[in-house]
Amino acid sequence: MENRNLVLRQVKLKEKEILRNLLEKYDYEFSKYDQRDVNSLGLYGYEYLDHYWTEENRWAFFILVEGKLAGFVMINNYPDVTSDTDYSMAEFFVMHKYRRGGVGRFAALEVLNRFRGKWQVKRHPNNQDSVRFWNKIIDEYTKGSYELFENHPEAEYDDGTFGDVFLFDNSMQESEPSTQNFIK
Numbered sequence: 001m002e003n004r005n006l007v008l009r010q011v012k013l014k015e016k017e018i019l020r021n022l023l024e025k026y027d028y029e030f031s032k033y034d035q036r037d038v039n040s041l042g043l044y045g046y047e048y049l050d051h052y053w054t055e056e057n058r059w060a061f062f063i064l065v066e067g068k069l070a071g072f073v074m075i076n077n078y079p080d081v082t083s084d085t086d087y088s089m090a091e092f093f094v095m096h097k098y099r100r101g102g103v104g105r106f107a108a109l110e111v112l113n114r115f116r117g118k119w120q121v122k123r124h125p126n127n128q129d130s131v132r133f134w135n136k137i138i139d140e141y142t143k144g145s146y147e148l149f150e151n152h153p154e155a156e157y158d159d160g161t162f163g164d165v166f167l168f169d170n171s172m173q174e175s176e177p178s179t180q181n182f183i184k
Contacts, residue, residue, distance in 0.1 A: 004065055061073045122166075123166075125163065
């Protein structure tokens with residue numbers, strides 16, 4: 001990875017509209033997998049965005065590279081599949097410009113190191129970039145100690161595709177080394 005200043009910073013309430021804008025870009029890109037349509041205003045919308053500031057157990061972070069927005073990570077404790085779960089990766093997005101340079105890896109490891117417990121990570125099986133990314137990250141991070149349920153019927157996407165779900169527990173695991181900054 002290049003020597004860049006990478007930061008994962010919690011999204012403040014006054015920055016909610018910035019996150020909303022990034023979510024539109026994320027949903028546009030993801031629509032090729034889940035086949036979602038825009039609403040009558042030409043937007044995808046994110047039904048749960050306000051909940052990240054009104055409910056406990058929801059966290060949103062910006063990924064910053066050299067002070068510039070590069071993506072976001074959203075976590076909650078609402079599992080996709082029936083399981084004893086502490087955390088679920090709700091949304092994870094790195095803009096194209098910042099992909100394949102370690103930014104996603106940095107963000108994923110920082111979040112996993114920060115939030116210790118039983119995890120679920122869901123991915124759309126047709127999103128091959130996501131499949132490769134999460135296969136590598138979770139296998140390396142857990143040292144192979146995870147379960148992967150492919151085409152899980154409780155993890156259905158809008159297009160009817162059953163998602164793949166990783167389950168793992170990092171509560172007793174040593175932190176992976178961080179190469180950059182984590183700012184709460």
